[in-house]
Amino acid sequence: MKLSFLDPLFTEPGPWASVYLDTSRDIDDPDRAIDLRWRHQRDALLAQGADRATVSALAEAVGTDRSLPGPHGQALFAAHGHLALVEELPEPPVRDRGRLDVLPDAAPLAVQRAPDIPYLAVALTRGGQWPADEGAADEGVDEGIDDRGPGDHVRVVSATGRWPTGRVSPGRRLSHQVPIDAWQRTAPQVARELADLAERDRAESIVLCRDPDDVWVPGVLVNQLPTRLRSRVTVVDDGCVTGPGGAAGPGVLEEHVGRVLDGCLSAADERLAEDFLAQRARHRRRSEGIDAAVAALQRGQARALLLTRGARLPECLWLGIQPPQIAMSAADLEAFGVTSFREEPADAALLHAVVRTGAELIVLPPDRIPLTDGVGVLLRYRYAPAQSAQ
Structure with missing residues (x-):
């Protein structure tokens, strides 16, 4: 991240x-x-x-x-x-x-x-016509609606966001209401708009929430999506979409996104985690533990810091004036010739060093990659002898 x-x-x-x-x-x-x-x-x-x-x-x-x-x-x-x-x-x-x-x-x-995964959530609801002003604030509302009985309309509500902050920082939302007998010919247009939305926000996951008894409506829509996007679709098939004011309302789509993405990493973090595992297989002592992370940050060599939720950090670390000047103790900084330093809470000091040295942060689920101290570091370059923290 x-x-x-x-x-x-x-x-x-x-x-x-x-x-x-x-x-x-x-x-x-x-x-x-x-x-x-x-x-x-x-x-x-x-x-x-x-x-x-x-x-x-x-x-x-x-x-x-x-x-x-x-x-x-x-x-x-x-x-x-x-x-x-x-x-x-x-x-x-x-x-x-x-x-x-x-x-x-x-x-x-x-x-x-964390893990800051971009997504597109889509809810498909089949039912009667909803009030004309229901969802009027949404973008893209289809106005071609006639007055028919229950089951005669399809409503599509979509929202972009980044998991897990999407519920409190929502992205774009679109809403369509389509007569059921027009769904077959309207679905391609809806699919194009959803594809544009997904591409614009670089959605890595598309979560489609449907009624378990309705296979045809979502099937028509998914089949109209570009091939490159179909592989990203996960169907939530638990009866979550029941009608207006239900699962398609603000915040509720994101709850279903959470069911799909909880415990996942973003695509970029997945790649970094794979690189870390390959590195650790060769250089375990230089790859995990708080000492290894601090040593890499001292050299400006950290490409990414890995933290397991609930990592066992020391109470404090020591910082000098320059970004790489981070150490486990004041004596370590003095050994590098640093004369001006201070004690800081370990989590704040680590984050400061990560940001100031241009590294990234990967927050891991507890059992994803067991790490000494719950801390790991992916090196930016091949391992080199330690240099002065000055």
Whole structure:
């Protein structure tokens, strides 16, 4: 996973105020609950020495995700009185937290965003005509609808996104409503629009949700898709599509995407993981464990850092001024002649080194690739003797 979305956090020095907040709205009086949670974190930041301008910048963005249904959260970052980044979290944080530190506390955000797989989700619903204004805000709504009884229309609802953030950061949505007797001749046009959508967003997976009793409607559509896309289609055949307000509504398509993509890696991460396994077969000690990862980052030789969810990281690592200056201890940096260094939380220090050295991050499911310490590193070049961290 590329980490360019974190660039705003590494273009200026800290101190950084970082906040993770549960902003779920599936409770009674959510605004009051969110305000109470924020006040606790605001007070924590002020107690750590955050300036009021920075805290005020954060306050303006808290709860701005009020249009999102269900459980979710926010990650917010500010420095020197300016809001730098606000990201919606597909899952609320395990606990709210506010931290002021030299480095942004961005590792939990990066982990929640992984594996960042682009997808196209399609729901096919067969039923009666829906109200004329139902879905009117969607793009591409077919207006050629007559007033017929139940079972006389096909509705196609599609949405693009990136798993797992699609539910809180949706992409393009299209909706069509077609008389059943026009489906055979209309499906090619719908398939072309879906193919364009998939190509435009570089969808690696197409999740098609259908009624298990209806094989003909989705079969007609899939057969009209380009051959290159048919191999990416996964059919969710569990009766999830039942009509308006059901599975085709906002956020629910993404739940079915999750069933398909949970535990998967993006195509790019899969390739990097395969390269890592080949490398580890030759150089195991240089490929896994926190010591190997830090050594590779010191040399600017890390192509990708692999982290298993729940990796066993040390409490802290040591950083110098320059990006490659990362070490397990202050003594290690002193041995390289580094005279100015500081202790930082290990997850923040690793992410800082990964971003600043242009490496990528792969977050692995727990049992995908067993790793010492839950950490691995794919080297950018053939192994070479260690160089100075200066």
